[in-house]
Amino acid sequence: MKRLLLCAALLCGAAQAADDAALLAKARAIHDKVLTIDTHVDIPFDFGDGYDMMKPGPRRQQVHLPTMQSGGLKAPFLIVFVEQEERTTAGYAHALSQAFNKFASIHKLTEQTYPEQIGLALTSAEARRIAAGGKKVAFIGVENGYSMGKDLRLLDQFYDYGARYMGLVHNGHNDLGDSAQPKKNEPVAEWNGLSPLGKQVVARLNELGIMVDVSHSSDKTTRDIIAASKVPVIASHSAVMGVSVHARNMSDTALEALGKAGGVIQIVAFDPYLTVTPPEKLAAIAALNKEMGVSGPGEVEKLPAEKLATFEARMAEIQKKWPRSNVKNLVDHVDYAVKKIGIDHVGLASDFNGGGGIDGWNNAGETLNVTLELVRRGYTEDQIAKIWGGNLLRVMDAVQAARKK
Secondary structure: OHHHHHHHHHHHHHHHHHHHHHHHHHHHHHHHHOOOEEEEEEOOOOOOOOOOOOOOOOOOOOOOHHHHHHHOOOEEEEEEEOOOOOOOHHHHHHHHHHHHHHHHHHHHHHHHHOOOOEEEOOOHHHHHHHHHOOOEEEEEEEEOHHHHOOOOHHHHHHHHOOEEEEEOOEOEOEOOEOEOOOOOOOOOOOOOOEOHHHHHHHHHHHHHOOEEEOOOEOHHHHHHHHHHOOOOOEEEEEOEOOOOOOOOOEOHHHHHHHHHOOOEEEEEOOHHHHOOOOHHHHHHHHHHHHHHOOOOHHHHHOOOHHHHHHHHHHHHHHHHHOOOOEHHHHHHHHHHHHHHHOHHHEEEEOOEOOOOOEEOEOOHHHOHHHHHHHHHOOOOHHHHHHHHHHHHHHHHHHHHHOOOO
16 A cells, blocks of 8 residues: 555656646746836946946846846846935935936946847837847836926936836825825825826826836825826836735725726735735844844945845845745735736836845746746736736837827
């Protein structure tokens, strides 16, 4: 009897291994064909002349050309992001300087440093042409309208520099609207949604052909943006409240409004948004950040190499004790959004270099694992193509078609 049971177990194991191999082969074939767009990759805070996209380098980089190649990540949106500072003339000037520096760095990357490996796309047609030529595709997105201060004319410059989406707020309210995560000294709401200037910004972005991004906006601001925009909007890196409660996740009301308006939510691989983080883990991370003098993801990148290695080793211990969200959790949010608003309104993002990264998709080299989980759950090739970029490009086309001549 024991021998029979052992034989049966071996046969089952062999059959399972064969099924897994077939599933992986199917996923890889689909993954190689579709244009995989990641709508939110923060460029390093020290991005500039010393940045080499071919190497991980001394600072943490979850996205660089070799891992993009091995993992099949074909088209990241490189993000021009600035931290929220005081809403003063000096603060706006500093933010704008940082933003222009990052725009220039992306152009240098694609036009001078690695023009044979990666190209900047301004339209969906350009993206497909660049990818068909065997190169990686870069798009540009702007996170936090704080960088424009109160000057609407700067939006025209952002467009000319290549920005194809813009998020109005980040952590903390600004002159454009209320944030989903106010700072400690701020009220829950300052404008009760979108501000008067914010409404002008949405209108001008519509005229320019820049997608409006609702990620980081409060629920009311999000709904105000959707109502104010004459074209579909996006949530470049968000998850859904219906699966896990977090201030940054979209409510069903906002999600349904986004879908009805033709928009798309890019489900993000950001651990705290996908599952509820245990309080003990939050306390351990807070203690580590305080000890290391880190106030946010950007501060981690500024640590000296030796101190950064210590920080990451200690963080790895915390993650081992309280495991992070994984690819299954990510696709749980995808499933929920697809059922709620339809397959045409859901996409994917990583938020690499900005705090993103989960077990199974912690860098660009593991991107195939997401496709594998989608295949495992029964998504077809056409559906996966939509999730991995087709839906986002549809919105981009609609926004650019409505651009004021």
